[in-house]
Amino acid sequence: MSTTPDDPMQQPPQGGSAPQDGPVPQPGQQQPQYAQPQYAQPQYAQPQYGQPYGAGPAMVPTGPRPGTEKNWMNITSLVLAIVGLVTWITAIGGVVLGHLGRSAARKDEADNGGLGLAGLIISYVVIVLGVLGIIATIAFVGWLGSECGGDNPADWCSDSSTSVEIQAFGSPAGLTA
Numbered sequence: 001m002s003t004t005p006d007d008p009m010q011q012p013p014q015g016g017s018a019p020q021d022g023p024v025p026q027p028g029q030q031q032p033q034y035a036q037p038q039y040a041q042p043q044y045a046q047p048q049y050g051q052p053y054g055a056g057p058a059m060v061p062t063g064p065r066p067g068t069e070k071n072w073m074n075i076t077s078l079v080l081a082i083v084g085l086v087t088w089i090t091a092i093g094g095v096v097l098g099h100l101g102r103s104a105a106r107k108d109e110a111d112n113g114g115l116g117l118a119g120l121i122i123s124y125v126v127i128v129l130g131v132l133g134i135i136a137t138i139a140f141v142g143w144l145g146s147e148c149g150g151d152n153p154a155d156w157c158s159d160s161s162t163s164v165e166i167q168a169f170g171s172p173a174g175l176t177a
Contacts, residue, residue, distance in 0.1 A: 070110040073101030077119030084123060088130040094123035 077098035084091030098120035105113030 067108050067111045070101065070104035071112050073097045073104060074110060074112045074114075074116035074119065077101050077123070078115045079119075081119040081122035081126065084126040088126060091123040091126040091130070094119050095127070098123060 074097075077094045079094075080090045080097065081094035084094055098116045101110055101116035102113055102120070104110040105116060110116075
């Protein structure tokens, strides 16, 4: 007599009838009860006397999560880039820390490389606009010096050149100098 259940997918042998594990119950008789496997319930530890309820093992501080030791570089890069929109000079620090933070993100020492990338982009844009602004300022000052320059500040951008043209053509009718 076998105690393992038959495979329901197994086909009966060629003899015509399926193997039987025991006597066939007659109508009106109860089928034999099979013992169900008993699974043990997990036992939970009861708190000992003197130990407060719910107190488990002591938590050991582990420090920062792995891969977040250098997140400050990317955050600082973005902050310096944004402040650089106003001050311009802090954008240089944003570039430096942005590159260091991106490098740390590639080495899995930081997990916020996107902030470093944003800091780099904003910093480079601020630096390029600042350099273009300095060039434009120098060019404007040079233009002012050539058009309105001279040793005497009274001659700067005066109408003396236009008065020469008017004198060359003569004075308009009705105007006396």
